[in-house]
Amino acid sequence: xxxxxxxxxxxxxxxxxxxxxxxxxxxxxxxxxxxxxxxxxxxxxxxxxxxxxxxxxxxxxxxxxxxxxxxxxxxxxxxxxxxxxxxxxxxxxxxxxxxxxxxxxxxxxxxxxxxxxxxxxxxxxxxxxxxxxxxxxxxxxxxxxxxxxxxxxxxxxxxxxxxxxxxxxxxxxxxxxxxxxxxxxxxxxxxxxxxxxxxxxxxxxxxxxxxxxxxxxxxxxxxxxxxxxxxxxxxxxxxxxxxxxxxxxxxxxxxxxxxxxxxxxxxxxxxxxxxxxxxxxxxxxxxxxxxxxxxxxxxxxxxxxxxxxxxxxxxxxxxxxxxxxxxxxxxxxxxxxxxxxxxxxxxxxxxxxxxxxxxxxxxxxxxxxxxxxxxxxxxxxxxxxxxxxxxxxxxxxxxxxxxxxxxxxxxxxxxxxxxxxxxxxxxxxxxxxxxxxxxxxxxxxxxxxxxxxxxxxxxxxxxxxxxxxxxxxxxxxxxxxxxxxxxxxxxxxxxxxxxxxxxxxxxxxxxxxxxxxxxxxxxxxxxxxxxxxxxxxxxxxxxxxxxxxxxxxxxxxxxxxxxxxxxxxxxxxxxxxxxxxxxxxxxxxxxxxxxxxxxxxxxxxxxxxxxxxxxx
Ligand code: ADP
Numbered sequence: 001x002x003x004x005x006x007x008x009x010x011x012x013x014x015x016x017x018x019x020x021x022x023x024x025x026x027x028x029x030x031x032x033x034x035x036x037x038x039x040x041x042x043x044x045x046x047x048x049x050x051x052x053x054x055x056x057x058x059x060x061x062x063x064x065x066x067x068x069x070x071x072x073x074x075x076x077x078x079x080x081x082x083x084x085x086x087x088x089x090x091x092x093x094x095x096x097x098x099x100x101x102x103x104x105x106x107x108x109x110x111x112x113x114x115x116x117x118x119x120x121x122x123x124x125x126x127x128x129x130x131x132x133x134x135x136x137x138x139x140x141x142x143x144x145x146x147x148x149x150x151x152x153x154x155x156x157x158x159x160x161x162x163x164x165x166x167x168x169x170x171x172x173x174x175x176x177x178x179x180x181x182x183x184x185x186x187x188x189x190x191x192x193x194x195x196x197x198x199x200x201x202x203x204x205x206x207x208x209x210x211x212x213x214x215x216x217x218x219x220x221x222x223x224x225x226x227x228x229x230x231x232x233x234x235x236x237x238x239x240x241x242x243x244x245x246x247x248x249x250x251x252x253x254x255x256x257x258x259x260x261x262x263x264x265x266x267x268x269x270x271x272x273x274x275x276x277x278x279x280x281x282x283x284x285x286x287x288x289x290x291x292x293x294x295x296x297x298x299x300x301x302x303x304x305x306x307x308x309x310x311x312x313x314x315x316x317x318x319x320x321x322x323x324x325x326x327x328x329x330x331x332x333x334x335x336x337x338x339x340x341x342x343x344x345x346x347x348x349x350x351x352x353x354x355x356x357x358x359x360x361x362x363x364x365x366x367x368x369x370x371x372x373x374x375x376x377x378x379x380x381x382x383x384x385x386x387x388x389x390x391x392x393x394x395x396x397x398x399x400x401x402x403x404x405x406x407x408x409x410x411x412x413x414x415x416x417x418x419x420x421x422x423x424x425x426x427x428x429x430x431x432x433x434x435x436x437x438x439x440x441x442x443x444x445x446x447x448x449x450x451x452x453x454x455x456x457x458x459x460x461x462x463x464x465x466x467x468x469x470x471x472x473x474x475x476x477x478x479x480x481x482x483x484x485x486x487x488x489x490x491x492x493x494x495x496x497x498x499x500x501x502x503x504x505x506x507x508x509x510x511x512x513x514x515x516x517x518x519x520x521x522x523x524x525x526x527x528x529x530x531x532x533x534x535x536x537x538x539x540x541x542x543x544x545x546x547x548x549x550x551x552x553x554x555x556x557x558x559x560x561x562x563x564x565x566x567x568x569x570x571x572x573x574x575x576x577x578x579x580x581x582x583x584x585x586x587x588x589x590x591x592x593x594x595x596x597x598x599x600x601x602x603x604x605x606x607x608x609x610x611x612x613x614x615x616x
Contacts, residue, residue: 037309526554
């Protein structure tokens with residue numbers, strides 16, 4: 001794995017891990033925030049519950065002190081003789097008037113709403129409001145629980161709307177006993193209006209519900225005379241019978257409010273505001289099974305809890321971020337250190353490898369130099385050996401030639417000997433014409449012998465062949481020029497190769513020209529007796545070598561001559577026409593140039609002579 005690829009893969013994995021960690025951390029922060037928020041909310045609600053409870057207790061004490069202040073008042077009144085006198089003599093107007101005044105005084109002095117006297121049937125005989133419209137006097141309250149309770153149990157306590165006045169009030173009734181008999185009852189009515197207005201002014205949402213759950217005092221006016229829960233039929237009947245709330249039908253509030261000891265939360269819609277979470281604290285009060293309900297909005301507490309939760313979540317997020325950042329920084333640092341170490345190691349390895357390679361190369365170089373030296377030595381030895389071998393080959397050929405030479409030389413020598421003898425005889429006879437003819441013959445013989453000697457000398461000379469690039473077309477043209485007169489004599493056509501001028505072989509130009517001239521002369525000799533006389537020089541080229549072909553349309557090489565063509569002094573030409581040395585010398589030259597020469601007949605007549613040499 002490349003170093004950069006390794007780093008980038010590592011980085012990608014890091015980012016994936018980082019993403020997961022951020023998610024987990026966010027979840028953790030959210031959870032922490034939620035826990036703190038719920039704890040804070042619980043604490044705040046507890047606190048609020050306690051405060052609400054204290055306030056509800058305060059209202060309870062206020063109410064109970066208000067009620068208890070006058071609890072004994074009806075009993076005191078019940079002892080009053082002026083009232084008893086009325087019961088004894090209900091027909092006495094004087095007694096009634098006295099009682100009326102007494103009750104009016106009591107009302108004023110005790111600061112109560114009303115006081116009145118009923119006979120044993122519940123009929124009102126005297127009242128503090130005797131002189132006002134809507135006086136109780138003459139009305140029967142036998143149906144009122146406070147009367148019934150008082151007559152039966154000795155004390156009647158009741159809260160309800162005044163059947164006559166329509167004003168709500170707290171009724172306290174005590175029986176009046178005369179000589180051990182309950183002949184009537186004295187009732188005081190206490191107004192709770194001031195208490196109710198105090199509730200309203202307090203700003204608290206306070207409800208006071210009776211034992212049936214009917215709200216009869218409330219700082220929320222709309223909720224007055226509604227029950228917390230639907231009333232059962234019996235309760236509804238009792239209320240209607242006692243005309244506690246006059247003719248009202250009591251509907252229920254349906255706000256989820258209950259009477260229970262522990263504070264509880266309920267989502268509540270108050271008449272003047274939308275639904276909100278509200279803490280409800282209820283405290284029992286009085287002897288009639290009443291309850292004080294204090295409703296407190298928990299919005300601020302919830303907000304506080306929410307803020308605390310959010311702050312905690314952010315604080316946690318900050319702390320976690322710092323931890324993650326710190327850990328990532330540490331890891332980055334470690335990775336950087338490791339990467340540096342790896343880089344250093346890779347560098348060292350690279351340097352070591354380079355040093356090893358350099359050493360290898362040096363060794364290879366040394367061995368190559370050594371091999372080159374050896375090759376040079378071998379080449380020199382080969383060259384010397386080759387030169388010697390060529391020379392030795394020449395000498396061997398010369399050995400072969402010896403027989404031919406002796407034949408070739410002996411024959412003219414014998415002829416010359418005979419001609420010389422003849423010439424001497426002819427001189428003696430004075431036949432100068434014949435002498436001249438004999439001398440010409442001798443001259444021809446001598447010339448022939450001279451040519452043979454020249455060829456042999458040329459052949460045996462140890463020459464240094466200097467190979468160089470020789471343009472093929474150029475050397476062929478040179479050779480063609482040299483044989484031009486012979487071509488014309490034979491009346492033959494000569495075609496030159498169609499090759500680029502730059503195409504060259506490695507050769508000695510004079511020696512190659514000599515070979516080509518020899519081959520062209522042979523070709524012209526071969527076509528001379530034929531009706532169509534055509535000679536062509538062609539070239540076949542490959543990447544390394546070039547084959548120069550001398551082609552003719554001549555008689556072709558006789559079958560029995562093919563095996564001896566390149567032997568010295570082999571000729572099929574008539575005596576005096578050829579020495580039979582051309583091809584053997586040509587082969588020697590071509591071999592000296594490092595090439596080959598071969599000959600073969602063509603299918604359609606004529607022969608091909610191919611010289612193959614290295615390409616320059
Ligand atoms: P010379 O030409 O003096 O005979 P060469 O060594 O040049 O000697 O040729 C040897 C013989 O090869 C020739 O005598 C001839 O028989 C044969 N020869 C050479 N060239 C050709 C050719 N182009 N076609 C047919 N025969 C040939």
